[in-house]
Amino acid sequence: xxxxxxxxxxxxxxxxxxxxxxxxxxxxxxxxxxxxxxxxxxxxxxxxxxxxxxxxxxxxxxxxxxxxxxxxxxxxxxxxxxxxxxxxxxxxxxxxxxxxxxxxxxxxxxxxxxxxxxxxxxxxxxxxxxxxxxxxxxxxxxxxxxxxxxxxxxxxxxxxxxxxxxxxxxxxxxxxxxxxxxxxxxxxxxxxxxxxxxxxxxxxxxxxxxxxxxxxxxxxxxxxxxxxxxxxxxxxxxxxxxxxxxxxxxxxxxxxxxx
Amino acid sequence: xxxxxxxxxxxxxxxxxxxxxxxxxxxxxxxxxxxxxxxxxxxxxxxxxxxxxxxxxxxxxxxxxxxxxxxxxxxxxxxxxxxxxxxxxxxxxxxxxxxxxxxxxxxxxxxxxxxxxxxxxxxxxxxxxxxxxxxxxxxxxxxxxxxxxxxxxxxxxxxxxxxxxxxxxxxxxxxxxxxxxxxxxxxxxxxxxxxxxxxxxxxxxxxxxxxxxxxxxxxxxxxxxxxxxxxxxxxxxxxxxxxxxxxxxxxxxxxxxxx
Numbered sequence: 001x002x003x004x005x006x007x008x009x010x011x012x013x014x015x016x017x018x019x020x021x022x023x024x025x026x027x028x029x030x031x032x033x034x035x036x037x038x039x040x041x042x043x044x045x046x047x048x049x050x051x052x053x054x055x056x057x058x059x060x061x062x063x064x065x066x067x068x069x070x071x072x073x074x075x076x077x078x079x080x081x082x083x084x085x086x087x088x089x090x091x092x093x094x095x096x097x098x099x100x101x102x103x104x105x106x107x108x109x110x111x112x113x114x115x116x117x118x119x120x121x122x123x124x125x126x127x128x129x130x131x132x133x134x135x136x137x138x139x140x141x142x143x144x145x146x147x148x149x150x151x152x153x154x155x156x157x158x159x160x161x162x163x164x165x166x167x168x169x170x171x172x173x174x175x176x177x178x179x180x181x182x183x184x185x186x187x188x189x190x191x192x193x194x195x196x197x198x199x200x201x202x203x204x205x206x207x208x209x210x211x212x213x214x215x216x217x218x219x220x221x222x223x224x225x226x227x228x229x230x231x232x233x234x235x236x237x238x239x240x241x242x243x244x245x246x247x248x249x250x251x252x253x254x255x256x257x258x259x
Numbered sequence: 260x261x262x263x264x265x266x267x268x269x270x271x272x273x274x275x276x277x278x279x280x281x282x283x284x285x286x287x288x289x290x291x292x293x294x295x296x297x298x299x300x301x302x303x304x305x306x307x308x309x310x311x312x313x314x315x316x317x318x319x320x321x322x323x324x325x326x327x328x329x330x331x332x333x334x335x336x337x338x339x340x341x342x343x344x345x346x347x348x349x350x351x352x353x354x355x356x357x358x359x360x361x362x363x364x365x366x367x368x369x370x371x372x373x374x375x376x377x378x379x380x381x382x383x384x385x386x387x388x389x390x391x392x393x394x395x396x397x398x399x400x401x402x403x404x405x406x407x408x409x410x411x412x413x414x415x416x417x418x419x420x421x422x423x424x425x426x427x428x429x430x431x432x433x434x435x436x437x438x439x440x441x442x443x444x445x446x447x448x449x450x451x452x453x454x455x456x457x458x459x460x461x462x463x464x465x466x467x468x469x470x471x472x473x474x475x476x477x478x479x480x481x482x483x484x485x486x487x488x489x490x491x492x493x494x495x496x497x498x499x500x501x502x503x504x505x506x507x508x509x510x511x512x513x514x515x516x517x518x
Binding site for chain 2: 020023024026027028029049051052053092093094137138139140143144145146147149150153154157160161164171172184203205206207208217220221224227228229230233234237240241244245247248249
């Protein structure tokens with residue numbers, strides 16, 4: 001899905017940031033990296049920070065101009081930290097991801113680019129005018145400039161999140177298999193009632209609950225346990241504790257009798 | 260809004276990552292940093308990567324144990340890359356942000372923690388069991404481990420995004436009123452720990468838990484009780500039941516002795 005998305009880094013000064021960007025991309029399943037006139041590349045610092053995303057660095061395309069990097073792209077989004085004199089369509093990272101995915105849904109074979117500027121100065125006005133949309137990461141206005149790798153991370157993350165959601169894939173690792181197992185099935189209302197009967201009985205036996213003056217103890221415990229969403233295995237544990245409590249009272253007295 | 264959210268970094272090896280995390284936090288308006296037993300801190304590399312977020316580093320609290328870091332927290336979320344044997348409630352970063360903001364909306368003065376593990380090994384199973392929720396960043400399964408600063412960036416970004424989106428929405432007045440009473444205040448991490456210590460003790464006393472063969476009983480009970488959102492009144496009841504169970508075993512034997 002994200003094979004046709006390229007990350008374009010313009011005039012990057014610190015090779016470590018190229019490595020950080022590569023790692024962030026690979027973490028999120030984005031693989032195409034294009035470097036426009038990087039200060040230092042290849043470089044050991046890039047490889048070190050890539051931490052295993054060396055394939056992204058090895059396959060990175062190095063070009064001289066932004067024009068070359070964007071030549072075959074139908075949609076270009078550029079990151080921008082600052083307000084610009086000329087108003088431009090500005091989107092947040094989530095909207096940016098949606099723009100990209102809409103484009104790819106419409107035209108699966110097209111190429112899309114996300115452009116990131118220099119560490120110190122971002123993209124020039126001219127470069128930003130090459131982009132259909134400006135992406136603004138909604139940062140703290142008093143400290144708005146993200147590390148380059150962090151900015152690539154945020155946009156790649158949104159691409160993956162929105163992409164997984166569109167495919168109907170879980171974004172949090174839901175444990176489908178375990179939930180299918182009997183142990184993870186939620187208990188029924190009946191089973192909950194049986195638990196409360198058992199619990200009340202034990203509370204009376206340990207003299208915690210006075211049946212003549214129940215106060216609001218059982219309703220409170222009902223509210224507490226009711227909101228837990230107890231599964232079968234957990235219910236077995238809870239019932240086991242009650243049964244064992246009853247045995248402990250009995251066993252203790254039996255032990256005492258033997259003396 | 261995010262003043263009461265703390266980022267907790269456990270046993271960080273590379274001080275550069277502490278700086279990267281601080282910068283990511285400040286970019287997103289998160290300011291509380293707690294470092295559990297960092298390998299090297301303070302350190303020049305941390306300051307270099309913080310790139311202006313020095314205030315976060317200067318105000319960072321360094322503690323010896325995770326327990327200290329979480330003592331006053333009512334909600335704890337821990338990042339986890341891997342599958343665990345015991346299924347735990349897993350949320351994605353967006354859901355995690357919603358959990359945090361829901362908690363802060365209900366109880367504006369409470370403390371909430373996001374916990375991040377070691378660069379190489381993440382959080383231990385024991386540390387993860389201290390967390391009500393596990394946060395999984397939906398990364399590429401073949402290359403799933405994010406840089407520490409990048410992970411802090413993603414979670415802080417989602418906190419800011421969700422927080423901005425919520426602004427302007429009416430807060431539930433009803434919840435604020437009930438939460439104001441002491442009884443309805445959620446218990447702290449410390450109080451939960453004391454409960455689990457007490458529970459474990461009683462389970463051993465009633466012979467339900469064999470300390471030599473604990474299996475997964477305590478983790479399972481931690482998961483169960485951890486997701487309840489227990490308030491003070493409920494904790495008093497739960498502790499009262501445990502104390503009364505201990506008395507019932509003792510009283511019964513005392514009663515038997517009298518016969």
